[in-house]
Amino acid sequence: DSGVTQTPKHLITATGQRVTLRCSPRSGDLSVYWYQQSLDQGLQFLIQYYNGEERAKGNILERFSAQQFPDLHSELNLSSLELGDSALYFCASSVAGLSETQYFGPGTRLLVL
Amino acid sequence: GENVEQHPSTLSVQEGDSAVIKCTYSDSASNYFPWYKQELGKGPQLIIDIRSNVGEKKDQRIAVTLNKTAKHFSLHITETQPEDSAVYFCAASMTTDSWGKLQFGAGTQVVVTP
Numbered sequence: 001d002s003g004v005t006q007t008p009k010h011l012i013t014a015t016g017q018r019v020t021l022r023c024s025p026r027s028g029d030l031s032v033y034w035y036q037q038s039l040d041q042g043l044q045f046l047i048q049y050y051n052g053e054e055r056a057k058g059n060i061l062e063r064f065s066a067q068q069f070p071d072l073h074s075e076l077n078l079s080s081l082e083l084g085d086s087a088l089y090f091c092a093s094s095v096a097g098l099s100e101t102q103y104f105g106p107g108t109r110l111l112v113l
Numbered sequence: 114g115e116n117v118e119q120h121p122s123t124l125s126v127q128e129g130d131s132a133v134i135k136c137t138y139s140d141s142a143s144n145y146f147p148w149y150k151q152e153l154g155k156g157p158q159l160i161i162d163i164r165s166n167v168g169e170k171k172d173q174r175i176a177v178t179l180n181k182t183a184k185h186f187s188l189h190i191t192e193t194q195p196e197d198s199a200v201y202f203c204a205a206s207m208t209t210d211s212w213g214k215l216q217f218g219a220g221t222q223v224v225v226t227p
Contacts, residue, residue, distance in 0.1 A: 002156065033214070043157070043202060043217040056214045090156055101147065102215060104156035 004105035018079040025093030032074040038087040115140040119218025136203035143205040
């Protein structure tokens with residue numbers, strides 16, 4: 001158990017809908033990262049937050065957004081969902097951010113029908 | 114940006130034999146190289162990592178080597194066991210402007226047969 005928690009574990013929804021994925025980092029970790037894992041794209045970095053502020057952006061679609069709250073938990077919002085958004089979404093956390101070890105949560109499996 | 118290539122994509126080994134997975138990276142500024150193991154239905158789990166100021170690191174049956182000049186690093190698993198069967202990912206990160214963003218390789222499916 002990495003200490004990173006993610007909810008929900010599974011999510012099934014329809015195209016056009018909006019969902020929110022939640023992540024709680026390990027105790028003491030200030031950085032949260034979001035990754036998308038799909039069969040054809042592998043593990044792709046989406047976005048990073050450090051102590052409430054956005055620090056780095058990867059290949060995150062404009063339909064996706066994230067935030068980190070004062071209690072350091074983070075939410076990833078996916079809107080106008082398309083079939084191709086079906087994937088595993090992982091959250092990882094680290095103490096600070098500069099090449100620190102990242103610990104991954106168990107992931108949320110999203111299926112868009 | 115950084116690009117990480119990983120080979121082979123699948124690796125089948127007999128129990129007790131060694132397994133080697135190789136990765137190359139493109140950006141010489143990368144300075145942190147973790148390896149993750151992902152079992153079916155679970156999140157990636159860090160198994161070992163190495164920083165650019167070290168050439169080799171070992172932890173029991175697992176070792177990682179780094180060649181900065183050639184920009185490649187490798188994972189070595191000795192005396193493989195069935196529980197080593199999983200997908201292994203290498204990754205690279207640089208500190209200059211990416212704040213720890215990991216660029217992952219495509220993964221290697223390792224199957225250890227008894």
